Amino acid sequence: MFKKLDAGLLLALVFFWSGAVKATEAVPVPLAQLPATFKGNLPCANCEGIQTNITLQADGSFFSRQIYTGQPSPNQANDLGRWVMSHHGNVLVMQGQNSQIRYFRVKSAEAIEMLDLEARTIFSDLNYQLMRTASVDSLDLKLFPLNGLYQYLADAALFTECASGLAFPVVPTGDNIKLEQAYLQRREQPAQALLATLYAHIKPAPSMEGNRLVPSVHPLRFESIAQADCSPRLYSANLKDQFWTLVQLSGKLVVLPENGRPPGLMFHAENNRLSGSGGCNQLVGTYSVEGNSIQTNMIAATRMACLQAGNVDDELIMTLTQVKSWNILGQRMELYDQLGRLLVRFEAR
Numbered sequence: 001m002f003k004k005l006d007a008g009l010l011l012a013l014v015f016f017w018s019g020a021v022k023a024t025e026a027v028p029v030p031l032a033q034l035p036a037t038f039k040g041n042l043p044c045a046n047c048e049g050i051q052t053n054i055t056l057q058a059d060g061s062f063f064s065r066q067i068y069t070g071q072p073s074p075n076q077a078n079d080l081g082r083w084v085m086s087h088h089g090n091v092l093v094m095q096g097q098n099s100q101i102r103y104f105r106v107k108s109a110e111a112i113e114m115l116d117l118e119a120r121t122i123f124s125d126l127n128y129q130l131m132r133t134a135s136v137d138s139l140d141l142k143l144f145p146l147n148g149l150y151q152y153l154a155d156a157a158l159f160t161e162c163a164s165g166l167a168f169p170v171v172p173t174g175d176n177i178k179l180e181q182a183y184l185q186r187r188e189q190p191a192q193a194l195l196a197t198l199y200a201h202i203k204p205a206p207s208m209e210g211n212r213l214v215p216s217v218h219p220l221r222f223e224s225i226a227q228a229d230c231s232p233r234l235y236s237a238n239l240k241d242q243f244w245t246l247v248q249l250s251g252k253l254v255v256l257p258e259n260g261r262p263p264g265l266m267f268h269a270e271n272n273r274l275s276g277s278g279g280c281n282q283l284v285g286t287y288s289v290e291g292n293s294i295q296t297n298m299i300a301a302t303r304m305a306c307l308q309a310g311n312v313d314d315e316l317i318m319t320l321t322q323v324k325s326w327n328i329l330g331q332r333m334e335l336y337d338q339l340g341r342l343l344v345r346f347e348a349r
Contacts, residue, residue: 038130081163095234144199162230237348244346278313
């Protein structure tokens with residue numbers, strides 16, 4: 001039975017609000033023998049097809065090459081970034097250089113299928129599948145812009161690419177001298193990491209010891225360097241002890257406040273306690289989870305008068321009574337009804 005409490009009483013309850021917690025739960029990966037390269041010819045709206053190679057690495061990084069056949073040069077797009085698996089449904093979540101997230105369903109250990117931008121099946125007679133190849137592609141890509149943290153110390157430089165988190169030695173060729181000089185002028189202490197933007201070729205080069213080849217950054221054109229850090233990269237968020245910001249409710253985007261607490265929920269691990277807000281009043285309740293099934297029970301809320309825009313307290317409470325299942329795709333959580341229809345979408349921020 002839903003009831004309302006005075007604000008003072010509710011504030012006496014333990015109530016956690018926090019930012020993104022980047023610890024991850026172990027999500028099974030339905031892909032054997034990584035690394036693996038998947039290849040195919042994806043449909044294209046304004047070209048003959050997109051020849052696509054995606055290589056998944058066991059460390060959670062990926063790189064890809066796409067050639068837009070029938071288009072004039074330059075008609076190739078390369079990418080480098082990270083991948084994670086959804087908590088349920090075998091959906092591969094990928095985020096690379098341009099920050100746009102791509103989704104593929106793992107059909108088997110031998111095949112992945114491209115999904116739409118909402119991670120839904122594309123119903124079409126066209127072929128959206130990529131098949132595993134017998135051999136694995138090597139990391140050999142030209143990328144622009146290539147953003148990463150550049151460090152220089154003792155006549156050696158290291159470049160940690162932002163989207164993938166991979167660290168590469170820097171080869172002293174091309175525009176390397178401009179990169180090095182700009183870094184030495186900007187750094188405030190030895191080995192400080194600065195955010196650099198390059199046009200670069202990542203390909204194998206002899207290691208410092210000279211006895212093996214390692215993927216390395218070859219600077220082709222220096223663009224900029226600054227006292228800044230990389231944007232947060234893709235990770236697989238936990239359901240529990242993570243504040244989930246409400247971004248979509250009943251098919252409508254949620255207006256987030258410029259200041260103050262945003263609407264959202266937290267599923268506490270302790271005592272299966274649920275807390276949150278619809279933008280004005282604070283909500284508490286309980287929840288239960290078994291596999292991909294979830295049930296929520298909102299039992300109390302404050303009863304302040306809520307006149308500000310973006311308040312969805314009542315609608316959120318009513319919608320949560322219809323929730324039957326859940327999934328997490330990277331930093332996005334979705335709640336569904338008994339027919340699998342999307343009811344609510346949250347983001348870990």
